[in-house]
Amino acid sequence: MRDGWKNLPDALTCLDGTVITDRNQWQRKRRPEILEMFYRLEYGRIPEEEIQVTVRLTDVSESPDIMAGNALRKTVEVEAKRKERYFSFPFVVFVPKKTGKAPVFITICNRGVQDSDPSRDFLSSFWPAETIVSRGYAAAVFRTQEVAPDYDEGFTTGFHRLFPEYGGRGNDRPANLYGAISAWSWAVSRIIDYIETDPDLDEKRIAVAGHSRGGKTALWTAARDPRVAMTAASCAGNSGDALSRDSRGEKIEDITGKFPYWFCPAYKTFSGREEELPFDQHMLLGLIAPRLLYTSARTRDDWADPESQFYSLLQAEKVYNLYGKTGLREDSLQKPEHPLAGEATGHHLKTGSHDLDEYDWNCYLNFADQKLI
Numbered sequence: 001m002r003d004g005w006k007n008l009p010d011a012l013t014c015l016d017g018t019v020i021t022d023r024n025q026w027q028r029k030r031r032p033e034i035l036e037m038f039y040r041l042e043y044g045r046i047p048e049e050e051i052q053v054t055v056r057l058t059d060v061s062e063s064p065d066i067m068a069g070n071a072l073r074k075t076v077e078v079e080a081k082r083k084e085r086y087f088s089f090p091f092v093v094f095v096p097k098k099t100g101k102a103p104v105f106i107t108i109c110n111r112g113v114q115d116s117d118p119s120r121d122f123l124s125s126f127w128p129a130e131t132i133v134s135r136g137y138a139a140a141v142f143r144t145q146e147v148a149p150d151y152d153e154g155f156t157t158g159f160h161r162l163f164p165e166y167g168g169r170g171n172d173r174p175a176n177l178y179g180a181i182s183a184w185s186w187a188v189s190r191i192i193d194y195i196e197t198d199p200d201l202d203e204k205r206i207a208v209a210g211h212s213r214g215g216k217t218a219l220w221t222a223a224r225d226p227r228v229a230m231t232a233a234s235c236a237g238n239s240g241d242a243l244s245r246d247s248r249g250e251k252i253e254d255i256t257g258k259f260p261y262w263f264c265p266a267y268k269t270f271s272g273r274e275e276e277l278p279f280d281q282h283m284l285l286g287l288i289a290p291r292l293l294y295t296s297a298r299t300r301d302d303w304a305d306p307e308s309q310f311y312s313l314l315q316a317e318k319v320y321n322l323y324g325k326t327g328l329r330e331d332s333l334q335k336p337e338h339p340l341a342g343e344a345t346g347h348h349l350k351t352g353s354h355d356l357d358e359y360d361w362n363c364y365l366n367f368a369d370q371k372l373i
């Protein structure tokens with residue numbers, strides 16, 4: 001074990017020293033305390049109660065051209081209003097034609113249209129919608145860039161239009177105000193709002209998947225929103241599933257230097273001071289317990305630190321144990337092409353560099369087939 005992991009904050013020891021021994025205490029005391037720390041110090045908070053949301057189904061299409069006639073394609077528009085300011089974003093969902101409510105995979109696409117194409121002119125293993133649908137799952141997708149820009153533009157466009165008082169260069173953003181990861185995560189929750197209203201979709205079997213910055217967003221969403229039944233996070237790495245302490249890859253200084261707009265302003269104050277954080281990322285994973293959680297990594301993705309991703313999942317399993325869910329065995333080895341599954345947690349390492357492809361998807365779907373039932 002790395003030196004810096006010897007003194008990780010314990011997921012089950014409260015700030016006042018109380019040691020949690022059962023799930024009720026966890027739910028009542030420690031879980032809210034940890035969630036609050038992630039809001040205040042890392043991802044930031046959106047003043048959600050000030051936003052009015054309308055979700056509108058704008059199109060339902062069915063044709064032999066759409067997934068060989070095996071799915072309906074629904075297009076939905078999410079409209080948000082705050083103090084006479086408006087913002088909207090679209091998403092699509094392919095629904096397999098079969099009887100009964102379909103479980104859904106929501107994919108957070110942090111890439112371009114070629115990796116999330118609603119017309120299916122471009123097919124991509126990053127989002128193999130045909131495979132997802134053929135296995136009986138609805139496949140929903142939205143593009144992060146259509147919600148909040150993925151560059152440092154001073155919080156003036158997209159979702160940020162709703163909060164003009166915080167936008168513009170040189171404006172001091174409040175220390176705990178949301179960053180882009182929270183905005184993208186808000187979008188996932190709005191897609192879930194829609195799923196709850198669609199009789200073709202099963203609101204009890206919602207999975208959220210994402211890669212890298214999308215993986216970080218998937219984890220944060222599941223931590224906040226209990227309607228997420230399964231999370232699949234690919235190469236989420238720093239500020240996702242990898243521990244911030246003793247990182248051999250990306251550090252808080254790197255991520256907040258290059259992507260300050262992903263987080264609340266308070267987060268960058270921990271650059272080079274990871275030891276002083278009152279939490280680490282295993283506690284983000286613990287917030288998802290007892291719901292299904294699958295993480296995946298790549299052998300050559302040193303920046304995301306695969307060993308740390310794995311160790312952090314094992315640490316999070318302490319929380320799963322409170323719910324009687326046994327994890328991957330402590331002595332489980334993280335070996336390439338060797339998917340591991342506990343009762344509610346799963347993990348694999350794939351040979352290669354930073355990416356999400358059909359191999360990862362098949363592992364996520366196999367895990368969901370077994371457990372998302």
Ligand code: GCU
Nearest residue numbers: 212213214236237238250255
């Ligand atoms: C950068 C960033 C990572 C992130 C990755 C991605 O490499 O430093 O934290 O995961 O981009 O989103 O692809």
